[in-house]
Amino acid sequence: MSIYGDNCPLVLTPQQLNDLRSDTGVAVLDASWFMPNAPRNAKGEFAQKRIRGAQLLDLDHVASPNELGLKHMMPSPEAFAKACEDFGISPSSHVVIYDTHGVFSSPRALFMFRTFGHNRSSILNGGLPAWEAHGCPIDQGHATAPSKSVYPPPKMNDRAIRDYLQMRQNATLNPAGESAAEIVVDARPQGRFHGTDPEPRPGLSSGHIPHSRSLPFTAFLETNNYEKDGTTATYTTLRSPTGIYESLQTALGPEYTKEVMSGKRNIVATCGSGMTAGVLWLGMKTLGVDNIGLYDESWTGYASREESPIEKTTQP
Structure with a gap:
């Protein structure tokens, strides 16, 4: 069992993970994922370089089938359990997840583990680049x-999960006048949220769910530089709780932020396909927000349905 027991932190530093490497109860997973139009391959990069002892978690592979053919949806309990068994993970294992961006897809994987009650789980802040920058061992x-x-x-x-019908129902409620309305925060870039920039998926309208708020996932992250092969490379890390709170308050305003932080009102994270919504989920979890859910299908599922009301704005 990990030295943290049942109180595993949400986020570990490279030094903290390096100190755990000799612990046989720790399992390290590479949950790297790239956008469909990105010229990168997680499996190939994993073979070239990974944290020593890590295994590759393909979030698309363990996902449950979806009526729209969407990727990386939450798996069934049986599929999740089988993946854990194949990785040699038991309910008592401390699972540490990372990705090759720094912080990008690892929070979504952590959301999966925590939603299935596996609270002995963490992400590596800064992912593989931070691990490498700190001189830790590579395989x-x-x-x-x-x-x-x-x-x-x-x-x-x-x-912890919202489906399409729940999001449609919630979209009919204006939070300003309906105390039962959940606050919806959208992790996509602002141009896609406002409908001024196109979606990366062909044929999909940009815009947003009525009454939702723009909160790009990058607002919860910091960019770090390090020297790699004679050039300067960058990676992301999660901001401090103070920085995350400031970004949340900028997006929601003081009143809604207070209601979310007190548990008076629920908040739901969405994004393009359910991946970077995990960054918003993680950031708010570090603030102690437990009343947070994630819309699994996110914008791809919502905007793919012709009956979905879509709002667009001309300015932020």
Whole structure:
């Protein structure tokens, strides 16, 4: 069992993870994911360079089938349990997740583990680049498969997930006049939220869900520089709780921020496909916000349906 026991932090530093490497109860997963139009391949990059002892978690591979054919949806309890068994992860394992951007797709993987009640889980702040920048050990080549474990199918926390019908119903409620309305924050870039920039997925309208607020996931992140192969490379890390709170208040205003922080009003994160909404989820969890959910299909699922009302604005 990890030295943290049942109180595993949401976020670990490279030094903290390096101190855990000799712990047999720790499992490290690379959950790197790239946009469909990105010229990068997670599997190929994993073989070239990874944290020593890590295994590759393909969020698309473990996902449940979706009626619209969407990727990386939440898996069924059985699919999640099987993936854990294949990774040699047991319910007592401390799972540490990272990605190659720094902080990008690892929060979505952490959301998956925590939503299935596996609270012995964390992300590596800064991911593989931060690990490398701190001089920590790297593996290359073929990864050795671990011994399989036993992982009973867990119960999913349904309160953490929103579906299309719930989002449609909530969109009919104006938070200014309806105390039951959930605040919806959208992690996409502002141009896509306002409808002035196109979506990266062909044929999909940009814009936003009625009454939602723009909160780009980058507002919760900081950019860091480090020297790599004679050039300056960058990676992202999660901002401090103070910085995250300031960004949240800028997006929501003082009144709604107070209601969310006190638990009086629920908040739901959405994005393009359900990936970077995990960054907003993680940031708010670090503030102690428990009343946060995630719209699994996100904008791709919402805007793909012709009956969905879409709002566009001409300015932020």
